Amino acid sequence: MINSMFDVTGKRVIVTGGAQGLGYGMAEGFLESGCEVVLMDISDKLDKVVNEFCEKGYKAHAVKGNLGDRPSIQKMFDEAMNIMGGVDVLVTAAGIQRRHRSDVFPMEDWDAVIAINLESVFILGQLCAKRMIEQGKGKIINIASMNTWFGGINIPAYAAAKGGIGQLTKCMANDLAALGINVNAIAPGYMATDMNEKLLKDENRTKEISERIPVKRWGTPNDMKGTALFLASAASDYLSGAIIPVDGGYLCR
Ligand SMILES: NC(=O)c1ccc[n+]([C@@H]2O[C@H](COP(=O)([O-])OP(=O)(O)OC[C@H]3O[C@@H](n4cnc5c(N)ncnc54)[C@H](O)[C@@H]3O)[C@@H](O)[C@H]2O)c1
Numbered sequence: 557m558i559n560s561m562f563d564v565t566g567k568r569v570i571v572t573g574g575a576q577g578l579g580y581g582m583a584e585g586f587l588e589s590g591c592e593v594v595l596m597d598i599s600d601k602l603d604k605v606v607n608e609f610c611e612k613g614y615k616a617h618a619v620k621g622n623l624g625d626r627p628s629i630q631k632m633f634d635e636a637m638n639i640m641g642g643v644d645v646l647v648t649a650a651g652i653q654r655r656h657r658s659d660v661f662p663m664e665d666w667d668a669v670i671a672i673n674l675e676s677v678f679i680l681g682q683l684c685a686k687r688m689i690e691q692g693k694g695k696i697i698n699i700a701s702m703n704t705w706f707g708g709i710n711i712p713a714y715a716a717a718k719g720g721i722g723q724l725t726k727c728m729a730n731d732l733a734a735l736g737i738n739v740n741a742i743a744p745g746y747m748a749t750d751m752n753e754k755l756l757k758d759e760n761r762t763k764e765i766s767e768r769i770p771v772k773r774w775g776t777p778n779d780m781k782g783t784a785l786f787l788a789s790a791a792s793d794y795l796s797g798a799i800i801p802v803d804g805g806y807l808c809r
Pocket of ligand 1: 575
């Protein structure tokens with residue numbers, strides 16, 4: 557009984573940003589657990605990543621496009637529906653980072669970060685929610701951040717977008733819970749991915765961050781798998797609007 561609560565076999569999953577980093581790790585976790593997964597990404601790595609998954613016998617599909625562009629999001633969603641015939645789980649992991657001090661932060665970077673890290677999450681969430689309502693159930697898993705709570709340094713657009721992800725997750729959870737859809741978020745701590753390349757080169761800042769992580773290491777894409785699978789499974793059916801830190805204890809320090 558308990559094991560079957562965590563069973564996600566056969567679920568149709570969309571993972572944005574699946575070509576690398578945390579999205580890749582979660583997509584791999586779903587495929588290893590018997591799900592069918594559409595990986596949505598703009599990266600040229602996408603086809604290679606999906607081919608490698610297929611060679612392992614997994615049901616993986618590539619949908620390439622720009623989630624920063626509204627019409628493309630609709631096209632990418634339609635393509636995913638043509639492939640899988642529906643969607644049971646959405647994971648919104650695509651994201652970008654831009655670093656400049658707030659007084660000189662360029663507006664084009666603001667627009668790009670807000671479009672990809674916040675607006676695409678709402679648009680795709682809305683499209684998936686409509687389909688999930690027809691199906692009677694579904695799971696939406698947004699990817700928040702420590703910057704859902706903290707302001708950060710030199711990242712005003714990212715902090716605004718990730719703060720917004722927290723509020724968006726709660727509002728969509730309230731609107732959709734009675735319709736059988738669980739909307740929750742995972743807030744990763746400091747994870748060693750390409751997104752943090754510049755940060756990892758700053759020795760002082762890296763030291764400062766590392767000292768604050770009780771688990772004493774930065775996270776990896778593998779560390780995302782367990783919580784993502786839990787939020788996709790029936791084991792989380794009574795969880796709604798939660799933002800779960802997967803951060804090695806950083807937040808409670
Ligand atoms: N790495 C961290 O420490 C950390 C911490 C908290 C939250 N996050 C969040 O986790 C998510 C994944 O981050 P990551 O560290 O794996 O980053 P990453 O840079 O390794 O991967 C991001 C992926 O998103 C894709 N992407 C970017 N712009 C896109 C667009 N316009 N259309 C489609 N795909 C696009 C990229 O091609 C890439 O594959 C992001 O939302 C990020 O904000 C990361």
